[in-house]
Amino acid sequence: MKHITFYFDFISPYAWLAFQALPQALQGISHSVTYKPVLFGAMLKHHGQLGPAEIPSKRDWTYRQVQWLAHTQGIAFQMPATHPFNPLGLLRLAVASQASGVPNRYVTEKIFKQVWCTGQDAADAQALAALTTHISPSRDPQSPEVKQQLQAWTEEAIALEVFGVPSLVLEGKVFWGQDALPMLRAYLEGDDWFSGPAWHGVRAIPVGIRRR
Secondary structure, X not given: OEEEEEEEOOOOHHHHHHHHHHHHHOOOOOEXXXXXXXXXXXXXXXXXXXXXXXXXXXXXXXXXXXXXXHHHHOXXXXXXXXXXXXXXXXXXXXXXXXXXXXXXXXXXXXXXXXXXXXXXXXXXXXXXXXXXXXXXXXXXXXXXXXXXXXXXXXXXXXXXXXXXOOEEEEOOEEEEOHHHHHHHHHHHOOOHHHHOHXXXXXXXXXXXXXXX
């Protein structure tokens, strides 16, 4: 059985779409999944990038596209009252839900739905308190241990060369984004393409120009 690690941040609509699409995308293939919350903002800072919502025209396109994808794929979706928002409370709640720091699929889905299916303010303190009561985490979401665990998952992902969310990591290979799910399935099915130069040779391509 192949094991997949799903790195995500609740701030990403693509992470919600990929989370919902994953079971069907890999139907019939023996696999297991571990869901690990990470702080997308810390990844962006590490790589010196702006988030999609920080570029006005890209922000508009992103919001249009994710609503279109949800519409065509039959996935429940409603933009939160504001976006981007501070996801730390939700991420820490997910980490705190289990002693291991790894939330199960039920908890992960519950939090995702609060963000992407209600139209509410995803960072609202009262909504977070109600969600915390419902989930009943095994640890205090504001404890130093939980905060350190979230940081550790984020650093782990960066060390694995994860640069965005959602990212699915399998046997050292990173599959980024919802649109990578068919590619992930092909790898799990043993497609020979992944052992050839199309995967392994890209780093040998010279860089022709660099922006200052």
